[in-house]
Amino acid sequence: MANLRDEIRNGLSEALSTGDPDAAAALTRTALAEGVDPLEVIQQVIIPTLTQVGQDFQDFNIFLPELMSAGEAAEKATAILEEAILASGQKAASPGTVVIGAVENDVHDIGKNIVCMLLRSHGFKVIDLGRDVSPSTFLDAAQKEKADIVAMSSLMTTTRPSTRSTINLFKEVGVRDQYKFFVGGGCVTQEWANEIGADGYAPDAASAVQLCKAILAK
Ligand code: B12
Numbered sequence: 001m002a003n004l005r006d007e008i009r010n011g012l013s014e015a016l017s018t019g020d021p022d023a024a025a026a027l028t029r030t031a032l033a034e035g036v037d038p039l040e041v042i043q044q045v046i047i048p049t050l051t052q053v054g055q056d057f058q059d060f061n062i063f064l065p066e067l068m069s070a071g072e073a074a075e076k077a078t079a080i081l082e083e084a085i086l087a088s089g090q091k092a093a094s095p096g097t098v099v100i101g102a103v104e105n106d107v108h109d110i111g112k113n114i115v116c117m118l119l120r121s122h123g124f125k126v127i128d129l130g131r132d133v134s135p136s137t138f139l140d141a142a143q144k145e146k147a148d149i150v151a152m153s154s155l156m157t158t159t160r161p162s163t164r165s166t167i168n169l170f171k172e173v174g175v176r177d178q179y180k181f182f183v184g185g186g187c188v189t190q191e192w193a194n195e196i197g198a199d200g201y202a203p204d205a206a207s208a209v210q211l212c213k214a215i216l217a218k
Helices: 006-017 021-033 038-058 064-088 110-121 135-144 161-172 190-196 205-217
Strands: 097-102 125-128 149-153 180-184
Touching: 006 021, 006 038, 006 064, 021 038, 021 064, 038 064, 038 110, 064 110, 097 110, 097 135, 110 125, 110 149, 110 205, 135 149, 135 161, 149 161, 149 205, 161 180, 161 190, 180 190, 180 205
Parallel strands: 097 125, 097 149, 149 180
Antiparallel strands: none
């Protein structure tokens, strides 16, 4: 795999932070055409740039319109990277079925989408429920799809409690033990996972795949 050139790294980072989806798409395609590993683009450019954008938003250096256009540019770049990752993925027998979504009231889905694409590229059957997913939607999908794992993404302190209410709903109907529950996303930690009785937490998409594989191997 080729190295990511500084010119592309800086250009893509600039395109994301200024919210230029066309430039972001063009630079992402150039990186792929030069043989750069799509995961490298995610880890070296997309995640650090969005982290900085989030910090700038929090510090009032930028406002909602800028945050939104950065999000749109990042969505465009990750969609191109997703195609590349899926195209190169080996089609092995599925290790299991994962039902995944961004929890109720949370519309952040860039990170969840990266988790989905990596799980798919490792052969998992992934049922992506999208964003703002209610506890009952998680429950219905897990039962219908006979899922092994229910994975919840939460990016905001205000939506984090939905991870707990989702697990609680499964408990109330007496099916909690039929599934493994994983949580992730910016505002979630291992401590939070322990507190709500989830089976695991992962800080990034690559470790989410390892977590899913490890739990199903048990
Ligand atoms: C882009 C963005 C947006 C975009 C989202 C576009 C989209 N389609 O996702 C838009 C503009 C829509 C948006 C809106 C808002 N946002 Co916003 N947003 C961000 C930003 C800058 C980046 C998020 C992101 O994509 N990160 C990159 C991805 C790759 O990282 P990630 O999501 O963490 O995912 C990785 C891991 O966490 C893990 N992972 C993720 N999910 C899962 C799930 C499982 C099961 C596992 C195991 C692992 C895992 O793997 C991923 C890949 O490695 C963050 C800042 C930040 N630091 O996160 C703020 C941020 C999350 N937003 C914030 C806020 C406040 C908002 C708004 C309320 C703003 C407003 N006033 O309207 C709205 C809320 C909308 C809603 N109801 O959800 C705050 C939340 C603060 C808080 N304390 O909770 C943040 C932290 C910014 C800040 N510092 O203030 N936002």
